[in-house]
Amino acid sequence: MNKKLFVGGLPWAVNDDKLKELFEKFGEIVSAVVITDKTSGRSKGFGFVEFETEEAAKAAMAEMNGKELEGRKITVNEARPLDK
16 A cells, blocks of 8 residues: 555645644654645645555544545545556
């Protein structure tokens, strides 16, 4: 399994720090990034969290997928590489 997770359905107010805070209880985080629009700087409503270990990523996915966050149900699954 990949150690990087896709997190979708994020509330607009969630930034990189908040995303990291939401997932750090599962293990050491390498990076947590909310994807933003290049022009407006607004969140696109999704991001990526990369963990130090596969175990932490699996635990986070199992616990957080389908959770409600500020009235929105978030999706957490394994990140897939971009198709070139």
